[in-house]
Amino acid sequence: MLNYFFHSQLSLGLAECLVAALLALAVTLLARTRAPGLLKELPLAELRGVIQIVAVGAILAFMLRGPQWTSLLVLIAMMLAAASIVRKRAKKIPRAFMLALISICTGAGIVLAVMIVFGVIPLKITMLVPVGSMVIANTMNTQSLFLDRLRGEATSHVGEIESALALGASADAAVLPYLNAAFRACLIPSVDNIRSLGIVWIPGIMAGMVLSGASPLYAALYQFVVLTTIFSASALACFVSSHLVTRRIFTVHEQLLLR
Amino acid sequence: MLTCSQLGRTLPPPEARTLLSDVNFTLERGEVLAVVGPSGAGKSTLLRLLNRLDEPTSGAVTLNGIDTRTIPPRELRRRIGMVMQRAYLFPGTVAENVAFGPKQQGKNISTDQIDALLTHVGLAGYASRDALTLSGGEAQRVAITRALANEPQVLLLDEPTSALDETARHSVEALLESLIRERHLTCVWVTHSIEQARTMAGKVLAVEAGRVSAYGIAAEVLHA
Numbered sequence: 057m058l059n060y061f062f063h064s065q066l067s068l069g070l071a072e073c074l075v076a077a078l079l080a081l082a083v084t085l086l087a088r089t090r091a092p093g094l095l096k097e098l099p100l101a102e103l104r105g106v107i108q109i110v111a112v113g114a115i116l117a118f119m120l121r122g123p124q125w126t127s128l129l130v131l132i133a134m135m136l137a138a139a140s141i142v143r144k145r146a147k148k149i150p151r152a153f154m155l156a157l158i159s160i161c162t163g164a165g166i167v168l169a170v171m172i173v174f175g176v177i178p179l180k181i182t183m184l185v186p187v188g189s190m191v192i193a194n195t196m197n198t199q200s201l202f203l204d205r206l207r208g209e210a211t212s213h214v215g216e217i218e219s220a221l222a223l224g225a226s227a228d229a230a231v232l233p234y235l236n237a238a239f240r241a242c243l244i245p246s247v248d249n250i251r252s253l254g255i256v257w258i259p260g261i262m263a264g265m266v267l268s269g270a271s272p273l274y275a276a277l278y279q280f281v282v283l284t285t286i287f288s289a290s291a292l293a294c295f296v297s298s299h300l301v302t303r304r305i306f307t308v309h310e311q312l313l314l315r
Numbered sequence: 316m317l318t319c320s321q322l323g324r325t326l327p328p329p330e331a332r333t334l335l336s337d338v339n340f341t342l343e344r345g346e347v348l349a350v351v352g353p354s355g356a357g358k359s360t361l362l363r364l365l366n367r368l369d370e371p372t373s374g375a376v377t378l379n380g381i382d383t384r385t386i387p388p389r390e391l392r393r394r395i396g397m398v399m400q401r402a403y404l405f406p407g408t409v410a411e412n413v414a415f416g417p418k419q420q421g422k423n424i425s426t427d428q429i430d431a432l433l434t435h436v437g438l439a440g441y442a443s444r445d446a447l448t449l450s451g452g453e454a455q456r457v458a459i460t461r462a463l464a465n466e467p468q469v470l471l472l473d474e475p476t477s478a479l480d481e482t483a484r485h486s487v488e489a490l491l492e493s494l495i496r497e498r499h500l501t502c503v504w505v506t507h508s509i510e511q512a513r514t515m516a517g518k519v520l521a522v523e524a525g526r527v528s529a530y531g532i533a534a535e536v537l538h539a
Contacts, residue, residue: 068533071458102476122414123537128434135508182475213336213404215399215401216400216403216405217396218368218403219399219403219405219458220415221388221392222366222368222392222393222396222397222399223415223416223419223461223462223465224389224390224392224393224416224419224465225389225392225415225419226389226419233405233406245498307370309370309388310388310389311367311388312368
């Protein structure tokens, strides 16, 4: 229907964005009693998201004419932005920005580097930036989930954690069951994505590759590659984070800071 | 001997609220100090400063003449055991809960030792029971056994009977009384009950709004 009213690609794209944004708002309005804060948060998040993605589109268009290495700068900027978003989600965890930055850079950085070395992800702006951004974005989400879940687990088990400390346990040992629970929980979406691939959903990158002329079978296999890469980066980032977070939620004298 | 001099804790800015200040007392081996006072007076804070679950901001605690700040926190908490208001047992069996403390030091506590400890607190045959299915009184007995498995010199009791019904309260009180006597345990016992303080403790420290309002021999302080 929109095609009837909008003839240029840009105006059509903006109209499609508007429809999608209004639909998300309508759903949030319907469910406002469940999460009243979301109704305030979503319009701003949508506005911010559309401005950011348009800016990235413009930068990509500009970069396509420049040298390939500039894509690395974009990925570094994305990691910084991702760490900043995680910090906002993990407000109660001291020095969460550095924690998230180290974890995301290690997780996404190492996994992307391995894939580049093996030639699985070509060092081309048109591939590296979209695939890299997907990996970083998903790693960011997993980090937020991990830290939020850990905070929730720790604050609802203060008695158990302090009982363990009072029995002479180390901070690592006292918090271990809750770290493990948070680690398992934050990776569930990523594992489910791989498990449901092709049955419940056919992700965008595959559709994009088919549209741009790649063989559907290769596109399908590549989609699997992307999702498992996302899982590896997310799991590695959380693994790193799980080792660094104890020093942030306990003092040097092994006293719990989260209450 | 456990000594506390000018002990206090003030929260860091921006809150900067003084939770406890100028606490002084001395306990010889086997002595029991009851800490009494209204809710929020700073009684539990005092216990948390003694085993460094919280950091004192003033004063010092010494254990057998050694400043506790020079003892690594894990070692200190092994020497100064604690039983909280609720048992907070860990998922697993009763035996696993009892073995938790020694295991943290890399020590293995034998099944026979666990059985002996459990028999001593009236829980013979409970070793393989699921810890999370016990009644309040049973769970608190396991929590006490768990603390004793570390062989502490001092035992901190943070209202250990306040969450129990009348029958369980009496039996846990009797258990603690006999354990303290047999093992010559030095005890700091936080309680709301003046009656409990009178029967269990030789000394009493009364706290109000973070300050000590009275300290001395139980009979004298509680009589006044």
